[in-house]
Amino acid sequence: MSSRTYVGLDIGTTSIKVIVAEKIRDQINVLGIGNQRSEGVSRGIIVDIDRAAGAIKKAIVQAEEKSGMTINDVIVGLPANQLKIEPCNGMIAIGEQSREINNNDVRKVAVSATTRNLPPEREIIDTLSDEFIVDGFDGIKDPRGMVGVRLEMRGRIITGPKTLIHNTKKAVSKAGLNVQAVIINSLAQGQTILDDGEQDFGTVLIELGGGQSTASVIHDHQLKFSTIDNEGGDFISKDISVVLNTSFESAERIKRDYGKADALDASDETEFPVDVVGQSKPVRISEKYLAEIIQARLDQILDRLYKNLNDISALKLPGGIVLTGGVAALPGISALIADKFNTNVRLYFPNQMGLRHPSFATPLSLVTYCANMSETQALVRSALDNNSNNQQHEEEEPVYQEQQLETPKESRESFSKQGKKTLKKSGESIKKFFNNFFD
Template sequence: MWRFLTYMDNSGLYVGLDIGTTSIKVIVAEKVKGQLNVIGVGNQPSNGLSRGVIVDIDQAADAIRSAVNQAQEKASIEIKDVIVSVPANMLRIEPCNGLITLDDQSREITEEDVRNVAASALGTSLPQEREIIDIQPEEFIVDGFDGIKDPRGMVGVRLEMRGKLISGSKGIMHNLQKAVTKAGLNIVSTVLTPLAESHVVLNDGEQDFGTIIVDLGGGQTTASVIHDHQLKYATTDPEGGTFITKDISIVLNTSMNNAEKIKRDYGYADSLQASADNEFPVEVVGQSEPTYIDERYLAEIIEARLSQIFDRIKDRLNQIQAILT
């Protein structure tokens, strides 16, 4: 079973590996006086992947190794152990329950009891093609009293747990693990990408009260619902930044490389923020002279695709009543 853990090797270094839809990223961080300092990074195109899923293990392993080599060179270390992120498109989240009887008579609940009741939830029936990645306890129930966040030290006979079971496709997880191993690396821990993002971009109150994180990636867009410091729901739209680049390329009749540069240099997600007075040159295929367009026109191209993506995500979030109106 894959587990969500925090890991640091004996040298005080963290090495994270993120296999995204368009790029594979490696980051090396050193913990000094309670703070993490980034000392090396690597970034390579996601060869061997399609929509965030590994379809060619050899190509993916080569890309992972190239990204690791970049990070090693910058950090002046040798990387063997990595923490691997598990993206939202691999996840399925569903309710789970655990139950154990402590003893014939009431006694104090221990850490081992908490682990045992969580382990009892592992008996939840899953399709053969899926495996458990993590279990997130939401509340404990001691002798019928619910709403308990931490039952340790309490006295009871019957301990129950309600939570979320997070599973992934066995085939997809196997291919991910195989590619990392083939790249000469050892997976010491896994982390759910939406949870990692929540720790980076949200403060404590936002993680507790409830927030939706929208991650616009290259090949897809993910929306994750974080509440009570836990991942409650995640959905993935199969379109992302690369689709915006393609739109720009088609509408302006320019190459994908030029379209990507234009998007980064002049693009706005909101056309109201762009100026119709600011023009820039566009290299048009088949023409020797550039064509000039304004930022407002470019923003309208970008905004059209974003509106489609966000509308679909909003519909899915509304289905689970994640958005308060």
């Protein structure tokens, strides 16, 4: 495949999505998509490698047919389960005399920064450079071409459970594909979904997926915090299935066609037929009753996310909340969250034709993130191929919990909390937010 062509693979609990895209003159053009029902995946984690590989293959074949291309290499997204972000520092000597710093020097200092002993159950997934230092001069983003005798790198590494990483790579390999890169979903989403101001001043990114829900805090263009709730859209469908005595497939269809997030917006008079087990004829159910079932589960998920975010004062950040994921397609959910979290909420969905649904945010973010990756960052990432986890170095304590960010700009729906909402911009709330990280 062309070096300018990228394939993003999102292995979700309810569906597996593939996007084939190319970058031409700084613009991402989607060439084809694949979308298949997921198998062998539970709560975002592969639990049956063979079944997952089969579902991945089906999605890839569909994407190949639509794009007219043969797919060999894919960019795979990983969920935030049990991820840790740790600081890393490295230093190398360029030589006894000053010379220009080259690509190999950047790789060497990245290897130096990531050399450490990890617990046997963990593995480095990604390395991010924050700055380079040449002979004591800091704040450098790309040291190549500069002259010096000493090169340092300060950054962060992301580690995750080996089982999660191995199962994902194994399933992709069994589907006949090569893993071009493994990217944390929230890392890709943060830089592509959020605009520059939202990344700079601070924003909460919430992804409501099928198997789990993830909330991440982005500030100063970095992921500061991430939390996962192990419930998502599948749990809403199961509730509908149990309460209405209908099949899971029927519950999914009902949720998609008639569901609303807020029962106050639903009508008691509007009814629809439901195929009930043991009944010869469909039973009519009101729109309001269905919305009450949906909201009951949503309230539980959102309450837990709210507690974790409120504990670190993240909801006082100026960027408010950006919402994505398949469950975000429920009518009224943005207004419900704006009311519950008392902050601004906007819904993100890609604006490309055929992708205008929030569930496509992740695979599109993966291809956009890799397409826009700087040469320096690509060199730093390549150090992972040369670095083994059994090298000697004292492991540092993790600073933050879980995941990351990155994704493109697209269409949005904005919802503002009406009434008494006053968003404080005082330095105290921001200061309190960061103080919590270093306590």
